[in-house]
Every structure is written in structure tokens, then in C-alpha cells.
Amino acid sequence: MLGAGYQFSKYFSVDVDVWSTEQRIDTPATIVAPTLGSPDSRASINTSALSVIAKFGWPIGGFEPYIGAGGGVFYSRLYVSGTVLGASASLEETDTNFGGLVLGGVKYRFSPGWAVGAEFRRASVKANFGSVIPGDANVGGNSAMATLSWTPLEHKK
Numbered sequence: 001m002l003g004a005g006y007q008f009s010k011y012f013s014v015d016v017d018v019w020s021t022e023q024r025i026d027t028p029a030t031i032v033a034p035t036l037g038s039p040d041s042r043a044s045i046n047t048s049a050l051s052v053i054a055k056f057g058w059p060i061g062g063f064e065p066y067i068g069a070g071g072g073v074f075y076s077r078l079y080v081s082g083t084v085l086g087a088s089a090s091l092e093e094t095d096t097n098f099g100g101l102v103l104g105g106v107k108y109r110f111s112p113g114w115a116v117g118a119e120f121r122r123a124s125v126k127a128n129f130g131s132v133i134p135g136d137a138n139v140g141g142n143s144a145m146a147t148l149s150w151t152p153l154e155h156k157k
Contacts, residue, residue, distance in 0.1 A: 001145065005055075013055045015068075020048040021143060027080055028133050031091065037084035039091075047076045047125070047139050051101060062109045071100045076127035076139045093132045099125025099140060107147060117147040 003017030027043045051072030057064045073096065080091045101124065107117030123140035 007151070010059055011057055013057070015053045015055060015070075016051070017053070018048070018050050020046065021141070022046045023139070023141065030131070030133060031080055033082070037082060037089060039080050039082035043078060043080040045076060045078050045127075045137075045139055047074055047123075047127075049074045049099070049123070049125075053101070053103065055103075063106060064109070064115075065106045066104065068103045069101070071098060073097075074099045074123075074125045074127070074139070076125075076129075078127075078129045078132060078137075080132075091132065093129040095127035095129060097125055097127055099123060101140075105147070107149065113151050115147075115149045115151070117149070118144070119147055120144050 001017050001019035003015050003019075005013050005015035007013045023045045024042050025045060027039050027041055031039050033039055049072045051070050053068045053070030055066050055068035057066035075096050076094065078091075078093045082089050082091075101121055103119055103121040105117055105119030107115040109115040121143045123143070125138075125140040126136035127139045128136050
């Protein structure tokens with residue numbers, strides 16, 4: 001994930017981030033193998049997003065616990081590999097959709113401009129991969145991350 005934000009006050013900020021995840025799944029049973037071919041047992045779903053998040057924090061000394069919510073545009077790609085007559089083969093389907101997320105975390109400011117932290121995110125987004133997976137597939141999920149942030153200017157608001 002890579003992001004940038006603007007601190008409106010010591011309690012409220014808005015962030016814009018670009019991030020990506022990958023999930024490994026069992027190859028859907030709806031994938032029909034070609035004659036003399038077979039799909040691998042595992043497939044992957046990559047989801048990338050551009051999101052805007054409102055964060056509310058409460059600075060306590062060098063620590064700042066925070067919560068946030070937002071939404072964004074999610075691009076998802078289902079990739080299934082396999083073989084046909086011994087040669088490599090693949091199937092790919094993509095979808096773009098809107099989704100939402102909630103998050104919570106804490107950061108610790110160890111110098112005037114730098115902070116480290118931990119964050120938990122829950123993304124809610126669906127993707128439609130056509131006939132490969134009938135209906136909408138839930139491609140969101142939970143993620144935990146360690147963070148490093150830099151603030152070029154201290155805000156005294």
C-alpha cells in the first residue's frame with residue numbers, strides 16, 4: 001500500500017491510498033477443462049484498489065489510536081493456470097467495482113515527522129467473473145499491516 005493524506009486537525013484526516021492484495025483459492029468447479037487438459041487445483045484472485053478514507057484519531061502522548069471508513073474503486077483479476085496437451089495454459093477474468101472498507105489502528109510517533117504503527121482493514125467488495133464463477137464473488141476480506149508514515153509538517157491545529 002502507498003498513500004498520502006491531509007491532516008485537517010489533530011483528530012481528523014483524509015487519506016488516499018493505492019493498495020493490492022492476493023488470495024489463493026480452490027479452482028472453481030465451474031471451470032470446464034478442455035479436452036486433454038486440466039486446470040491446477042489452486043487459482044488466484046488479485047484485487048487492487050484506489051480508496052479514499054476518513055480517519056478519526058485521538059493523540060495520547062506519542063500514541064494515536066484511530067478508526068476510519070471509506071470507499072473506492074476495486075479492480076479484481078481471477079487467474080487460473082493449467083495444461084493442455086502438456087503445454088501451459090491459462091484463463092483470466094477481470095472485473096471493476098466499487099466497494100467499502102473500515103479500519104482501525106494505532107501509530108506511535110518516534111520523532112517529529114516519523115511514526116510506526118499497525119492497522120487492521122476490512123474490505124467489502126464483490127466481483128463478477130462472468131461464467132467462470134456464476135454470480136458475484138466476495139473478493140474483499142481482512143488484512144493486517146505494519147505501517148511507516150512520514151508527516152512533512154507538524155500541524156498545531
